[in-house]
Structures are given as structure tokens and as C-alpha cells.
Amino acid sequence: MKNRYRMLAFGIPVLLILSILSSALVIGREKPAELVFWTAPNKFQNRYNKEIVDTWNRENPDIKIKWTPIPQGESSEEVIFAAIASGTAPNLLTNVFSGFAETLAKDKVLIPLDTLPGFEELIKERDMVDIIEYYRSPDGHIYVIPIYTNAMLWRYNKELLDELGLDKPPRTYDELLSLADKVVVPHKRWLVLRPYASGWWERWFDFMTIYYAAGGKHFLKDGKAAFNNDAGITAAKFWQTLYKNGYAPPGIVKARFETGNALCHEMGPWLIPDTAKYFPGFEYVLSPPPVPDGYPENSPIYTFSDSKGIVLLANTPEEMIPKAWKFVKERFSLANDVKWFEITGMPPSRGDLLANPAFANVLSKQPEIREFARGVPYALPPPMNPYVIETQKIFTDVCWEPLVYGRKTVEQAIKDGEIAINEFLASQG
Amino acid sequence: MRSKKIVKWGILFVLPYLVWSTIFWGIPFGWSFILSFFKWSVISPTHSFVLLENFITLIYGSPIAVSLFVMLRNTLYFMAVFIPIVVFGSITFALLVSRIKRFKSIFIIGFLMSYFCPGVGYTLIFGEFFAEDGLFNNLLMNMGIHIPWLSDYRLAMVSVAIIVIWKCIGYYGLLFMAGLQAIPPAMHEAARIDGAGAWTRFWKITVPLLNAPLVITLTLSTGMSFALFTEIFMLTGGGPQKWSHTFMYEIYTQIWTYGNAGYGSAVALVTGFIGFGLILLIRKLVEREVYT
Numbered sequence: 121m122k123n124r125y126r127m128l129a130f131g132i133p134v135l136l137i138l139s140i141l142s143s144a145l146v147i148g149r150e151k152p153a154e155l156v157f158w159t160a161p162n163k164f165q166n167r168y169n170k171e172i173v174d175t176w177n178r179e180n181p182d183i184k185i186k187w188t189p190i191p192q193g194e195s196s197e198e199v200i201f202a203a204i205a206s207g208t209a210p211n212l213l214t215n216v217f218s219g220f221a222e223t224l225a226k227d228k229v230l231i232p233l234d235t236l237p238g239f240e241e242l243i244k245e246r247d248m249v250d251i252i253e254y255y256r257s258p259d260g261h262i263y264v265i266p267i268y269t270n271a272m273l274w275r276y277n278k279e280l281l282d283e284l285g286l287d288k289p290p291r292t293y294d295e296l297l298s299l300a301d302k303v304v305v306p307h308k309r310w311l312v313l314r315p316y317a318s319g320w321w322e323r324w325f326d327f328m329t330i331y332y333a334a335g336g337k338h339f340l341k342d343g344k345a346a347f348n349n350d351a352g353i354t355a356a357k358f359w360q361t362l363y364k365n366g367y368a369p370p371g372i373v374k375a376r377f378e379t380g381n382a383l384c385h386e387m388g389p390w391l392i393p394d395t396a397k398y399f400p401g402f403e404y405v406l407s408p409p410p411v412p413d414g415y416p417e418n419s420p421i422y423t424f425s426d427s428k429g430i431v432l433l434a435n436t437p438e439e440m441i442p443k444a445w446k447f448v449k450e451r452f453s454l455a456n457d458v459k460w461f462e463i464t465g466m467p468p469s470r471g472d473l474l475a476n477p478a479f480a481n482v483l484s485k486q487p488e489i490r491e492f493a494r495g496v497p498y499a500l501p502p503p504m505n506p507y508v509i510e511t512q513k514i515f516t517d518v519c520w521e522p523l524v525y526g527r528k529t530v531e532q533a534i535k536d537g538e539i540a541i542n543e544f545l546a547s548q549g
Numbered sequence: 550m551r552s553k554k555i556v557k558w559g560i561l562f563v564l565p566y567l568v569w570s571t572i573f574w575g576i577p578f579g580w581s582f583i584l585s586f587f588k589w590s591v592i593s594p595t596h597s598f599v600l601l602e603n604f605i606t607l608i609y610g611s612p613i614a615v616s617l618f619v620m621l622r623n624t625l626y627f628m629a630v631f632i633p634i635v636v637f638g639s640i641t642f643a644l645l646v647s648r649i650k651r652f653k654s655i656f657i658i659g660f661l662m663s664y665f666c667p668g669v670g671y672t673l674i675f676g677e678f679f680a681e682d683g684l685f686n687n688l689l690m691n692m693g694i695h696i697p698w699l700s701d702y703r704l705a706m707v708s709v710a711i712i713v714i715w716k717c718i719g720y721y722g723l724l725f726m727a728g729l730q731a732i733p734p735a736m737h738e739a740a741r742i743d744g745a746g747a748w749t750r751f752w753k754i755t756v757p758l759l760n761a762p763l764v765i766t767l768t769l770s771t772g773m774s775f776a777l778f779t780e781i782f783m784l785t786g787g788g789p790q791k792w793s794h795t796f797m798y799e800i801y802t803q804i805w806t807y808g809n810a811g812y813g814s815a816v817a818l819v820t821g822f823i824g825f826g827l828i829l830l831i832r833k834l835v836e837r838e839v840y841t
Contacts, residue, residue: 194782198805205591205810223808227593307682307695315681316700318786320806371700372784374680381682510807514612521788525700544612 153183155436155444158203160196160215160428161189164393164464171463172456176447183443190215195321197509204229211436211444214267215428218255218501219508221264224431225257226506231432232261236445242452247471254501255429264429265452266469268460271495272329272424274410275387277380278403289384289407293358296384296410300367303383311367313375313382316524320513323520324424324502325386330355332422332500333409340503340511345541347515348534354412356523356530363524370524378402388426389465389492406491408498425499427469454478467493507548511541585815590808603815613807615787615794617819623706623794628774630710635717635770636763642722647729657726660719668779675712676784699785702792709780709793713773721766728762729755760839767831775824796820 159169166189173187193199196215203209209229216224224230233239239262243252248266255264276289280303290296300311314326327347328339336351362368375381378399386409395402408421415421430451436444450456454476457468461482467473473493474483483490502508519537522528528536585603589596610616646656663671678684679698686695698708732755740750778797781787787794787802796816804813 193805195806201591201805201808224592227590229592307686307690318788369681371697372676372680373682374677375682510613513806517791518612521790525702525789527790540612 153440153443154186155183155212155440155447156210157185157187157212157447158190158200158210158214159187161192162390162464164390165189165214168460168463171459172451176450180443183440185212185447195319200224209433209435211433211440212430212447213433214430216264216431217428217508218264218266218504219506221255221429221431222257222504223506223509224433225259225261225263229434230263231434231436231441232263233265233432233445233448234262236441238445238449242449246452246457246469247476248469249471251469251471255504257504264431265448266427266429266501268427268464268466269469269496269499269501270388270390270426270466271492271499272325272386272388272426273406273408273491273495274384275377275391276384276405276407277377277382278405279380280383281405289405291407291411292413292415293361293410294413297361297367299383300365304365304367306366307369308375308381310369310375310382311384312362313369313373313377313385314362315369315371315373316363316521317372318516318521320509320516323512323515324426326359327355327515327520329386329409329424330358332424334412334415335422337422337500338503339515340505340508340541340545343505343545345511345538345545348538352534353530356519356534358410358412360523360526360530364526389467389489392465392486392488406488408495420498422498422500423495425496425501427499427501429469458482461489465489465492467496469496471497507545510544514540514544581814581817584811585818587811588809589811591804591810592808596811599811603812604819606812607815607819614803614812615791615799619791620794620796620799621823623792624774624777624796626792627706627710627777627795628771630707631713631774632767632770634710635714635721636766638714638718639721639766640725640759642718643725643729646722647726657719657723661723662719663716664720666716669783671716672712672780672783675708675715675780679708679784700789702789705785705789705793709777709785712780713777717770717773721762721769724762724765725759728759732758757837758839760835760837764832764836767835768828771828771831772824775820775827796824 157169157173159165169187169189173185176185190196190213191199191203193202197220200209200213200216200220204224221230225232242265243249251266251269252262255262255266257263274289281287281289284299284302290299296311303309303311328336331339331347331351334351334355336347336349336355338346340346359368363370369375373381377385378395387406395404409423411421430448432441432444432448457470458478458481460466460468461479465486467489470476473479473496479493483493505511515537518540519528519533522536523530523533586598586600587596588599588602606614607617610619642660646653646660649656676683680686681697681700683698685698689696697704699705736754736758737750740754745753775795776797777795778801781793781795781798782801785793787798797820800813800816800820803809803816
């Protein structure tokens with residue numbers, strides 16, 4: 121009995137020490153050079169990334185790419201924060217929006233891509249000299265190259281439009297709101313299926329889409345809030361009318377647009393394959409977001425650009441940076457862009473999308489994608505400001521939510537949002 | 550001599566647990582304590598000493614930080630709904646199940662399952678129930694009633710409490726069942742002979758003798774109230790109007806949404822102290838020595 125205790129007392133610590141030592145030996149064993157590459161957790165993007173990584177690994181046995189989708193979380197940004205803090209961040213990362221790239225750049229987490237050889241040529245080759253300017257950091261460098269530009273559009277249920285006797289979607293707020301009486305069934309069918317949600321990123325798809333369409337140009341500019349203007353107030357009034365009258369749901373709903381529960385909603389191209397797969401035969405019409413009454417007929421309609429790019433992290437060993445950069449350049453080749461467009465349906469961030477014959481096949485196969493490609497020149501990405509997440513959360517709390525629930529007038533809500541954001545930005549120095 | 554030897558062996562046996570606790574509990578706690586006096590972004594290599602600034606911000610709030618009093622109000626509101634219902638509900642559950650003659654264990658396991666269900670899974674299902682056009686509103690629609698379960702600031706926390714009550718009632722009920730089984734039947738028998746009715750026996754014998762499970766249940770449910778996260782994270786996002794913004798949600802948001810590890814640590818410390826203090830107070834007020 122005594123011996124058994126003794127064995128246990130010594131055995132457990134010895135086993136623990138042995139297991140730690142063996143792990144250390146495994147970790148210490150030399151492995152082939154490897155770059156860790158994280159991408160957006162999206163099934164279509166997964167297919168694309170697997171293909172290009174497999175090709176790279178076949179052709180470059182000296183330096184392997186270890187690819188995984190970004191682990192699940194409330195947002196990719198939170199997962200990336202956690203990974204950087206815990207020292208498990210990748211070397212190459214996609215799904216980074218402009219403002220988040222600026223947040224990471226501020227803390228010296230990223231390598232400026234414009235300092236790497238061949239950057240200028242790559243940008244010219246992709247005809248994105250103008251596009252890349254949206255992504256220039258206030259310090260003059262480029263830390264993120266956009267992969268795709270999803271110009272947010274609005275989608276209308278064709279069957280409902282037919283029932284309403286309309287051959288094209290309404291263009292202005294008045295035209296849309298005048299249909300409410302015929303469309304809305306309280307708590308069952310809405311004019312616009314855009315349930316209010318409090319996440320900071322949600323404002324991209326409600327306020328900012330309509331704000332840019334109303335002629336707004338900036339959410340933040342020169343380190344200050346820049347939405348307290350006619351466009352901002354007009355866009356916010358439109359949304360308040362929708363929520364106040366029950367034309368849009370104030371909270372979560374289980375209804376889906378494709379099951380006829382709304383006349384319209386905002387849409388990115390990532391929904392095209394899902395609708396085709398799960399609701400074959402469902403017909404819809406795409407249109408730019410609605411504009412204020414009196415908006416000139418022939419003026420271009422701007423919208424929010426849900427655009428994500430690729431960054432190279434500063435944790436990448438010096439000797440591996442050229443290889444990582446080579447991979448980035450290959451990832452942006454014309455052939456890979458065509459493949460990306462075919463598989464994901466999301467327009468690559470290129471200026472020659474409609475003009476380059478290489479994309480003609482994809483565009484002719486899916487007319488819906490053409491609509492999104494047309495919107496690329498008019499799509500405005502989030503600002504290059506390291507506090508996009510904070511300012512959009514403040515905007516949500518101080519301005520948007522009170523406005524949705526009718527606790528503030530639009531003018532007051534917008535003013536309060538502007539003051540709170542400016543105070544916050546001033547406190548950050 | 551012999552007792553010294555026993556102590557030596559005892560220490561050896563306890564050592565793995567002590568090492569484990571030091572590495573995975575003690576060091577993080579100490580690190581968190583130190584961090585709470587610093588301003589530090591989780592991704593930044595530098596951090597600055599700010600003394601009590603994080604604690605002052607916690608009291609007054611800021612554009613991106615919810616004040617201590619708002620979080621405390623929300624937690625107390627949740628406790629006021631959750632604790633009375635879960636305690637009475639689980640006592641009722643225990644009394645009902647203890648009367649079941651056959652298949653008792655099936656009922657117990659059935660109710661207990663909710664406690665071990667993954668939070669994300671059941672919250673998603675409840676999200677469907679509480680939706681504007683969800684199951685509950687569809688049922689109520691026949692009576693011409695519509696309840697904004699999650700979009701009304703007065704109701705959001707009540708809806709969350711309903712979910713947590715569903716989760717906990719089986720487990721707490723089991724604790725009360727164990728308490729009921731520990732009451733000697735002779736006590737009830739003697740009281741009955743003395744002419745005490747069922748109601749009197751329940752209040753004078755059953756309830757006082759359930760003090761131990763009551764204290765455990767109150768401790769667990771208070772801890773649960775201060776650790777409320779998954780349901781908030783997935784359903785309300787702390788809203789509407791911050792009425793469901795809890796301590797845990799604030800800690801998570803500060804550290805992982807804004808990267809404010811120093812401030813998040815200060816909130817975590819204060820949350821721990823308030824929760825621990827409240828549990829101590831409840832035990833002092835409720836705990837009694839009970840002899841059967």
C-alpha cells in the first residue's frame with residue numbers, strides 16, 4: 121500500500137516532466153520554413169485559397185504556406201487581436217478592412233507594402249492607381265492591398281414588384297415609402313428587411329450605404345466626424361421613418377428575404393451563390409441604394425464598399441519577407457483574379473474589371489455579378505483611421521440606436537454622435 | 550515522526566494542484582492586477598502606467614466604456630428576476646420529481662441536460678423563439694399580442710433571465726432534491742401526528758431544512774449573474790440602450806473589440822470583488838447551522 125502511494129507521488133510529477141520535455145523536443149526539431157496564411161472563413165473563399173496555396177506549395181517546396189481560415193469569433197478583428205496578443209498571429213492575413221489595417225499599422229504590427237520591390241508595377245498592372253489611394257495611411261504608406269470591392273446594392277423581390285405593377289425598383293425615398301401600405305404586414309412582412317443590430321460594423325450596411333448614396337463623402341475626415349451634413353441627416357431621417365413606422369424590423373427576425381418577407385434589403389455579392397443554391401428560381405432585381413427625392417437622374421450613385429484586403433505582418437522573419445511578398449504578387453495575378461471572381465463572385469479590386477476581356481466570361485455568365493462590378497468605381501471604403509471600430513460603436517450608441525427607437529430627433533442624434541466622436545478622437549491625441 | 554511523514558506525503562500529493570493553480574490561476578490574476586494600473590493595447594509593444602485612471606473611468610464611464618453603475622443596475626435587475634424564479638422553480642421541481650414513483654431518473658436527466666447544453670446552441674434556439682416574428686410572438690399573435698422580447702430595453706434582460714432560468718432549473722432542482730432526501734421522514738411523521746397540516750410542515754420543516762441547498766443555489770446563481778455573457782453576446786449585444794450590458798460583456802468588449810487590456814483588467818478585478826462580496830453577504834444573511 122505504502123509502495124503504491126510512493127509510486128503515485130513520484131510517478132505523476134515524473135510523467136508531467138517527461139511530457140513537457142518531449143513536447144519541447146518536438147517543438148525544437150527543425151521544420152521546413154513555413155509562412156502562416158489566414159483568410160476569411162467563407163466556403164467560397166476557402167475553395168479559392170486552397171487551390172492557390174496547393175499550387176504554391178507544389179511549386180515552392182523550399183517555403184511552405186500553411187493556410188487556415190480565420191478561427192470563428194464575433195468578428196475577424198477580435199480574433200486577430202487575440203492572436204496577436206497571444207503570439208499566434210499569422211504572417212499573411214486577408215479579411216482586413218482599411219481602418220483595421222490602420223489600427224494594426226499604428227502599433228507597428230504591419231509591414232508597409234509600398235516599400236517592397238515591384239509594388240508600383242503591381243498596382244499599375246491591376247489598374248488600381250486610383251483605388252489604392254483610398255488605402256493610403258496618413259503616414260504615407262500602404263499597409264493593405266484590397267482584394268475585392270463589394271459595392272453594396274439593394275435587392276428587390278421581383279414577384280412583389282410585379283404585384284405592385286412596377287417594372288423597375290423605386291429610385292427615391294418617396295417612391296419606396298409610398299409602397300409601404302401595400303407591402304407591409306405588421307411583424308410579418310417588411311418594406312426593408314434590415315433588422316437593427318448593435319454591432320459596430322452594422323452601420324456600414326444601413327447608415328453609410330444610404331449616406332454615401334445621398335451624396336455623403338466621409339464618415340471621418342482629418343481626424344474628425346464628418347457626417348453632420350445634409351446627406352447625413354437625410355439618410356438618417358429615411359432610416360428613422362422606416363423603423364418608426366414598422367417598415368423595417370427593430371430587432372432580430374427569423375424571416376428571410378427570399379421567402380417573400382420583404383420588398384427589398386441591402387445586399388453584397390456574397391449572397392448570390394447562397395440564393396442560387398438554396399432558393400433556385402427566386403427572382404430578384406438589383407439596384408443602387410435609394411436616393412433622396414430630387415436626386416439628379418443621371419448622377420452616379422455612390423455606395424459603401426465592403427472591401428477587404430491582404431496584409432503582411434511584422435512578425436514575419438526578415439529572410440522570409442521576399443517569399444511572402446512573392447506569394448502576395450502571385451495571388452494578385454490576372455489568372456488568379458479571374459479564378460477568384462469565378463469562385464467567390466466578389467469583384468476583384470481592379471480598375472479594368474469591365475474593360476479587361478479576361479473577365480468577360482465570368483460577367484456574361486452571371487448578370488447579377490455585372491451589377492456589382494459596375495458599382496466598383498462608386499464604392500467608398502471605410503476611412504483610413506485607426507479608430508474606425510470605436511467611432512462606429514460610439515455612433516451606434518449615441519446616435520443610431522436612439523434614432524432607431526425614436527428617443528432622439530434625427531438632428532439631435534446626429535449632433536450628439538458628432539460631439540461624442542470628436543471628443544473621443546481628441547482624447548486619443 | 551509519523552505525522553511529519555504524513556504531512557510530507559500530503560504536500561507531495563497536493564503539489565501538482567498547487568503548481569497548476571499557480572500557473573493557470575495565480576499568475577494570470579497577478580498579471581491582471583498589475584495590468585489594471587496600465588493603459589495597454591493588446592497588440593501594442595508598449596504600455597503606460599496610469600495609476601487609478603482605469604478605475605476612475607469605470608466609475609464615470611466614457612464614450613466607449615459603460616459605467617460601473619449601469620452594469621451594476623443591469624446585474625441587479627437580472628438577479629431580481631432570475632434568482633426568485635429559479636429558486637422557487639427549482640424547489641417546486643424538486644418537490645414534484647420527488648413524488649414521481651416511476652422513471653424518476655428520466656425526468657431528472659431531462660431537466661439536467663439543459664445545464665450541460667452548449668450556451669451557443671441553446672441561445673441560437675432561444676433567439677428564434679424571441680425573434681420579432683419568432684415562435685413566442687407567433688403564438689401570442691392569435692391573441693392579438695406582440696411582445697418586443699429583445700428590442701425593448703425593459704424586456705431584454707427579462708428574456709435573457711428566462712433563458713438562464715431554463716438552463717439552471719434542473720441542476721438547482723437536483724440540489725434541492727438531495728436536500729429533501731436528507732430530511733428524515735420521521736420529522737414529517739411526528740409533525741403530522743401533532744396535527745400540523747401540509748402547508749405548515751412545508752414552511753416549518755422542509756424550508757428551514759433546505760438551508761444548505763438554498764445557500765449553494767444562491768451562491769451559484771449570484772456567480773452566474775456576474776458571469777453572464779453568452780446570451781448577451783449572441784442576442785442583445787448589451788442593448789437596447791445598454792440595459793443588458795453586463796460586466797463580462799464589458800470585459801470582453803474592452804479587451805477584444807477595442808484592445809484595451811488594462812481597462813478590461815480593471816473591470817475584471819472590480820467585478821470579481823463585487824461578486825465575491827455579494828456572495829459573502831448572502832451567505833452571512835442566509836446560511837444557518839441546521840441539525841437533523
